[in-house]
Every structure is written in structure tokens, then in C-alpha cells.
Amino acid sequence: MIIFRLQMHMLNGALLALLFPVVNTRLLPFEMEVYYIQHVMLYVVPVYLLRKGGAYTPEPLGNFWWALLSTGLLFLYHFTFLQFLGMITEVNLNNMLCPAVSDPFYGPWYRMWASGHQTLMTMIHGKCVVLLFFCITPVVKYIQDFIRLPTKKLV
Secondary structure: OOHHHHHHHOOHHHHHHHHHOOOOOOOOOOHHHHHHHHHHHHHHHHHHHHOHHHHHOOOOOOOOOHHHHHHHHHHHHHHEEEEEHHHOOOOOOHHOOOOOOOOOOOOHHHHHHHHHHHHHHHHHHHHHHHHHHHHHHHHHHHHHHHHHHOOOOOO
């Protein structure tokens, strides 16, 4: 339950990767396709787990404790571990050393902009995913019941 709730608020990275893809370095066959498949699957799996229910239940929409914890953990992970590792290896991990080519906030202040929009997105995005899931679920169930074929043999 803990990992699931944290992960629901950390999905904003997948959304940004789909909206602003960095695929100019994907040169091998099917590398770009795998990029998109992986980022789409980051949404498919949580939706499947939400449908399973049980331990995979989100917190109430008014509770922002998990969103705040996710924001803090993401900042700690990015600004300590990823930045340090990126500086040692000279690899731009999660665009911590320089902005991506597709970054709409490209420029000298990109990290300030990223810190702001990532805080907002982490706080809001997980709630939006859960809200959309619970709004769409009744429609999907209605459609499934409507098109379901009869299981009994008619005489």
C-alpha cells in the first residue's frame, strides 16, 4: 500500500516523458517504440491495480499527506543521488545537469521552473489520475454490461 500510494503521485514523470519526449538519442531499432511502450505501461499498471482494489486503494482526494511525502522523496532523490551520480559519470540523468532538448523551459532558469512545476504536478497529478479512474469506471462497466453476450443457451 505504501509503495502504491507513493507511486501514484510519482507518475508525473511518465506524463512529461510522453508530452516532451527526448528521443533524439534513440538510434537502435525499436528503441523509440520501447520508450513509448514503457511510459504508457507506467499508467496501465496502476489503473489495473486500482481495478483490483484490496491493498491497492488510493487515499481520499482531500488527503495530501502522500502527495507531500512523494514530493519530498522525489526532490531528495533527484537533488542528491541523481545529481551526484550524473556529475561523476557525466551523464544527464533525468535532465539534472542540463535541460532536455524538448524542455519548454529551456534556459538558464530551467531548474527553478522545473522545481515549481514538479511540485505542482506531484501534488495534483496523482489526484487527477484517481479522479479520472473513478469517473471512467462506471462508464466502462456500463459498456461491458451492455455488450456482454448471453452465457446461457437460448431454446
